[in-house]
Amino acid sequence: MTIKVRIPVQLIIEHKAIPHLYKTEVYEWIKEKKVALVSGNGKTRAVTHDIVEVISGQASRIQVMSCENNSLDTINELERMVLEDPPDIIFGVGGGKALDVSKVVGTRSNVPVVLFPTAISSDAICSPVAVIKMLNKSTSIGVKMPQGVVIDLDLLASSPPRLMSAGIGDLLSNKSALFDWRLAHAAGKEEMNTFANLMANNAVDSFLNLINRPEVDSSRMIKGAAESLIMSGIAMSIAGSSRPCSGSEHLISHALDYHCGGKALHGEQVALGVLFSEYLQGQREQVEKLGPIYEKLGLPAHYEDLGYTREEMHRAIRKAPSMRNRYTILNEFELTDESIDQILDEVYPEQAKNRYQLTGSSSG
Numbered sequence: 185m186t187i188k189v190r191i192p193v194q195l196i197i198e199h200k201a202i203p204h205l206y207k208t209e210v211y212e213w214i215k216e217k218k219v220a221l222v223s224g225n226g227k228t229r230a231v232t233h234d235i236v237e238v239i240s241g242q243a244s245r246i247q248v249m250s251c252e253n254n255s256l257d258t259i260n261e262l263e264r265m266v267l268e269d270p271p272d273i274i275f276g277v278g279g280g281k282a283l284d285v286s287k288v289v290g291t292r293s294n295v296p297v298v299l300f301p302t303a304i305s306s307d308a309i310c311s312p313v314a315v316i317k318m319l320n321k322s323t324s325i326g327v328k329m330p331q332g333v334v335i336d337l338d339l340l341a342s343s344p345p346r347l348m349s350a351g352i353g354d355l356l357s358n359k360s361a362l363f364d365w366r367l368a369h370a371a372g373k374e375e376m377n378t379f380a381n382l383m384a385n386n387a388v389d390s391f392l393n394l395i396n397r398p399e400v401d402s403s404r405m406i407k408g409a410a411e412s413l414i415m416s417g418i419a420m421s422i423a424g425s426s427r428p429c430s431g432s433e434h435l436i437s438h439a440l441d442y443h444c445g446g447k448a449l450h451g452e453q454v455a456l457g458v459l460f461s462e463y464l465q466g467q468r469e470q471v472e473k474l475g476p477i478y479e480k481l482g483l484p485a486h487y488e489d490l491g492y493t494r495e496e497m498h499r500a501i502r503k504a505p506s507m508r509n510r511y512t513i514l515n516e517f518e519l520t521d522e523s524i525d526q527i528l529d530e531v532y533p534e535q536a537k538n539r540y541q542l543t544g545s546s547s548g
């Protein structure tokens with residue numbers, strides 16, 4: 185049996201990708217077509233203007249819309265505007281929320297979407313999943329894959345380093361997520377797609393190999409992170425769910441969002457969760473190896489660095505298994521207050537604190 189997998193037709197990861205957009209296939213797609221741009225409200229609006237400047241002679245109509253947040257109300261409003269006179273294509277421009285909103289509006293109005301990430305803070309830059317806010321809670325929903333992704337490496341180089349670190353945190357979670365997936369498969373709870381498994385695993389390995397090379401510069405690292413996050417998104421498309429890239433570490437992050445005020449970026453919280461999950465999974469050597477990698481990549485290795493207290497970590501770990509109907513390592517342990525305390529001490533030791541500077545803006 186074979187399956188149909190949706191992947192972007194065009195993947196452009198280059199320096200000056202936006203000013204040179206006129207040289208690409210994406211530019212051909214919009215010839216005498218109606219284009220709607222959806223961006224965030226902050227700095228990404230300036231990027232939207234740059235794109236408009238490049239495409240103004242090519243498209244028959246350009247509509248610029250912005251979204252303040254990823255709430256259902258915002259999405260409904262944008263969808264209403266889109267359906268009044270549907271565009272032929274939507275360009276989603278932003279760091280995270282605007283990409284998610286574009287994907288949802290494109291899916292619901294049946295208009296193809298091209299994403300222009302202005303930062304790589306998560307694997308949302310090319311995935312069949314979008315996070316939206318409903319009743320003040322973040323929820324992941326399935327969406328169509330983007331038809332194209334345009335990544336301007338110069339733009340990413342000027343984005344806050346904190347956002348890229350968060351994106352790498354989201355990437356590193358593939359390892360613990362894949363462990364959980366294999367566990368769920370062995371327990372007879374879920375189908376396994378070995379190809380998606382392989383792809384999500386290789387996405388992380390290729391990035392880790394890259395950062396271990398002595399000669400790698402920041403530009404190559406940004407490109408490597410973008411490529412690996414895209415591979416992760418495609419692994420999700422193959423699997424038909426976020427399973428290859430989302431396991432117990434994501435459940436911990438979701439619980440931090442729902443029950444402890446969501447004080448940090450998704451990828452930062454996930455990176456924190458990876459340490460806990462891999463410890464429970466018996467991958468203690470791996471947890472030790474991650475310490476220096478986190479330091480090098482600017483990722484938090486202690487929950488207090490993200491503003492969480494020990495009590496909040498207890499709450500998040502207790503609530504995590506109920507965040508989603510997804511079998512993970514958390515289902516295989518009866519964690520007591522004492523055992524959680526002991527693991528917190530081992531996974532997040534005192535010396536891991538304060539290695540991390542909470543700087544940079546949040547995504548939008």
Ligand SMILES: [Zn+2]
Nearest residue numbers: 306307354454
């Ligand atoms: Zn994620």
